[in-house]
Amino acid sequence: MNSKLLWYIIKRLLLAVATVWLVITVTFFVTRAVPGGPFLSEKATTEAVTAALEAKYGLDKPVFQQYLTYLKDIITELDFGPSLKQRGREVIDIIGDGLKTSAKLGVIAAFSALAVGVVLGAVAALRRNKIIDKVIMVITTAFVSMPSFIMGSLLLVVFAVKLHMLPANGSTAEGLILPIITLSLYPMAYITRLTRSSMLDVLGQDYIRTAKAKGVSGPRIIFGHALKNSLIPVITYFGPMLAYIITGSLVVEQVFAVPGIGRAFVNSITNRDYPLIMGTTIVLATLIVVMNLISDLLYKVVDPRINLE
Amino acid sequence: MTKKPFSQHVDLDMFIPATSAEKEYMVQMRPSSTFFKDGVKRLLKNKVATVCFFIIVLITLMSIFLPMFWPYSYDQMLGITPGRPVDPSYNNLAPFEYGSTEQERIAAGESVFPHIFGTDASGRDYFIRVIYGTRISLAVGFFASIIVLIIGLTIGSIAGYCGGKVDLVIMRIVDMIYSLPDMLMVILLSSVLKVSGLEQAIEGTVLAKIGSNIISLFIVFGVLYWVSMSRLIRGQILSLREQEYVLAARATGAKGGWIIRKHLIPNCISVVVISTALQIPSAIFTESYLSFLGLGVNAPMPSLGSLAADALNGMSTYPLRLVIPAIVISLIVLSLNLFGDGLRDAFDPKLNN
Numbered sequence: 145m146n147s148k149l150l151w152y153i154i155k156r157l158l159l160a161v162a163t164v165w166l167v168i169t170v171t172f173f174v175t176r177a178v179p180g181g182p183f184l185s186e187k188a189t190t191e192a193v194t195a196a197l198e199a200k201y202g203l204d205k206p207v208f209q210q211y212l213t214y215l216k217d218i219i220t221e222l223d224f225g226p227s228l229k230q231r232g233r234e235v236i237d238i239i240g241d242g243l244k245t246s247a248k249l250g251v252i253a254a255f256s257a258l259a260v261g262v263v264l265g266a267v268a269a270l271r272r273n274k275i276i277d278k279v280i281m282v283i284t285t286a287f288v289s290m291p292s293f294i295m296g297s298l299l300l301v302v303f304a305v306k307l308h309m310l311p312a313n314g315s316t317a318e319g320l321i322l323p324i325i326t327l328s329l330y331p332m333a334y335i336t337r338l339t340r341s342s343m344l345d346v347l348g349q350d351y352i353r354t355a356k357a358k359g360v361s362g363p364r365i366i367f368g369h370a371l372k373n374s375l376i377p378v379i380t381y382f383g384p385m386l387a388y389i390i391t392g393s394l395v396v397e398q399v400f401a402v403p404g405i406g407r408a409f410v411n412s413i414t415n416r417d418y419p420l421i422m423g424t425t426i427v428l429a430t431l432i433v434v435m436n437l438i439s440d441l442l443y444k445v446v447d448p449r450i451n452l453e
Numbered sequence: 454m455t456k457k458p459f460s461q462h463v464d465l466d467m468f469i470p471a472t473s474a475e476k477e478y479m480v481q482m483r484p485s486s487t488f489f490k491d492g493v494k495r496l497l498k499n500k501v502a503t504v505c506f507f508i509i510v511l512i513t514l515m516s517i518f519l520p521m522f523w524p525y526s527y528d529q530m531l532g533i534t535p536g537r538p539v540d541p542s543y544n545n546l547a548p549f550e551y552g553s554t555e556q557e558r559i560a561a562g563e564s565v566f567p568h569i570f571g572t573d574a575s576g577r578d579y580f581i582r583v584i585y586g587t588r589i590s591l592a593v594g595f596f597a598s599i600i601v602l603i604i605g606l607t608i609g610s611i612a613g614y615c616g617g618k619v620d621l622v623i624m625r626i627v628d629m630i631y632s633l634p635d636m637l638m639v640i641l642l643s644s645v646l647k648v649s650g651l652e653q654a655i656e657g658t659v660l661a662k663i664g665s666n667i668i669s670l671f672i673v674f675g676v677l678y679w680v681s682m683s684r685l686i687r688g689q690i691l692s693l694r695e696q697e698y699v700l701a702a703r704a705t706g707a708k709g710g711w712i713i714r715k716h717l718i719p720n721c722i723s724v725v726v727i728s729t730a731l732q733i734p735s736a737i738f739t740e741s742y743l744s745f746l747g748l749g750v751n752a753p754m755p756s757l758g759s760l761a762a763d764a765l766n767g768m769s770t771y772p773l774r775l776v777i778p779a780i781v782i783s784l785i786v787l788s789l790n791l792f793g794d795g796l797r798d799a800f801d802p803k804l805n806n
Contacts, residue, residue, distance in 0.1 A: 159628055162629055163629055163632045166630075177645060294741075294761055297761065305769040394640075394746070395746065413644045416644075425638075425641050429637055436632060
């Protein structure tokens with residue numbers, strides 16, 4: 145069993161490395177398809193200047209050699225090259241600055257989604273088919289089927305513009321409240337539904353009946369037996385939730401003008417700042433791949449019943 | 454005549470006409486039902502799914518037929534008449550308000566078609582823009598799902614049927630694409646495809662009207678989203694190809710392509726249809742997301758996402774312009790999801806057991 149687990153971990157690690165490599169490769173060759181190459185802006189320059197620029201960024205070398213250099217720079221020193229539009233700044237510095245804000249936003253959103261979602265899901269499961277269960281299910285269904293930018297805009301209209309309760313600009317600490325709520329609503333609704341269905345599943349198990357027959361008190365059954373086992377599916381959602389929060393923050397940061405990595409990414413698209421687009425894609429993709437890996441491994445470790453293919 | 458116990462002769466006594474009481478047994482109590490009929494019956498019993506189905510049909514029909522006889526078009530700026538200065542009274546009208554020349558015509562006793570949702574900042578009728586946006590979003594969702602279906606079906610069935618090394622290679626590729634962060638790749642590919650000559654390539658064709666962004670969205674869907682579909686189909690075919698009827702077909706000399714087309718695909722068709730139906734809302738989501746980032750449809754063509762994105766600027770003064778596309782997107786996605794769930798409950802035979 146242990147060697148099987150080890151083999152599974154090795155397999156998943158290899159897949160993760162291959163995926164990150166694929167992301168870097170796709171990013172590199174796709175941005176190379178841009179006319180004139182990603183490192184040159186569209187301004188007309190003299191041939192001498194173009195040649196000098198190409199020499200500076202190594203664009204005069206064969207494509208495959210450029211690819212190897214790019215790969216080597218990323219692996220050895222996390223060097224994604226300079227930004228095109230923000231003169232004098234390295235891509236990795238811009239990403240680092242943005243990540244600080246975005247990480248704060250994402251972590252708080254993830255944990256509040258988890259806390260609220262688990263509680264609501266457990267309440268819905270324990271009060272199954274009662275009015276509170278129905279209300280929770282209707283609300284979460286609505287949240288799941290609404291794109292995050294629309295949710296964000298609506299919250300912005302209601303709380304910032306009409307009621308003046310919270311600031312619309314996300315650059316202050318208070319201003320982060322609305323973006324956090326926006327980001328956490330979808331995962332919160334999803335976790336609620338997940339917890340509800342797995343809790344219902346667990347409550348129907350024999351060991352719960354045994355515990356009841358033994359005379360264990362209600363809260364003890366829920367917290368000691370049911371909740372722990374019904375949280376296993378929630379662990380698998382951890383990776384996808386992070387992916388959602390990262391990509392969701394691209395638009396949410398745009399809506400609320402939060403100076404995070406998502407906004408840097410979106411701005412880099414509109415500015416056609418290719419080195420920044422490439423760098424952000426690679427960093428965010430790696431983050432998502434690593435989180436998916438951790439959540440999958442955790443899932444197998446937590447629940448020994450899971451079949452390792 | 455006495456009958457020998459082991460004689461092969463027919464015993465004529467066994468062939469007397471049936472009595473009317475015996476005939477009663479043979480009456481068909483109810484017509485035999487097919488799998489499809491059963492499924493439809495189960496689906497109709499599901500009230501939520503039925504209501505959602507009618508909402509989808511209604512929205513689709515409206516988006517197809519309303520623009521045909523609506524007096525305004527999606528890109529017509531009502532304040533602009535050739536040879537006259539721009540009439541700003543048409544811009545930013547509230548619902549059921551009229552521009553200055555229209556008010557003159559009403560005063561003169563003419564009837565003027567109302568602007569149900571008002572007009573936008575450039576004086577375009579907002580109702581027809583929402584209808585057009587719905588049309589674009591639905592079309593994108595539908596065609597993207599078809600593309601995903603075709604690619605996923607082909608690759609999945611080849612992997613499932615061939616097995617062995619072919620399967621191994623295809624599945625490793627699928628694994629890798631599957632773990633790619635899709636949204637980031639979609640954004641990257643569309644942002645690059647937008648400038649890399651796609652515009653010139655499609656110029657002059659029908660595709661030019663749809664815009665390079667939507668084409669690149671289709672390309673991206675074709676490249677990235679087929680993996681989960683092909684995984685599903687491969688799993689289905691892996692279990693189906695061990696069935697006896699496949700062995701029988703092979704024994705009578707049927708070729709691989711024939712077996713896939715005539716035996717395997719028809720047997721997993723319900724699973725395929727269901728996951729295609731559930732693919733549509735996710736494609737609509739992706740399109741609205743990309744339109745919001747400015748990577749969606751080309752102006753002046755609206756989509757629900759781009760309408761919402763445009764409305765963000767004047768959000769505090771004209772919140773209705775944001776709320777309307779928001780409600781329409783949510784309604785479409787919600788009904789498609791609920792209908793897809795109902796479809797799965799009704800047609801997936803594995804869930805019935």
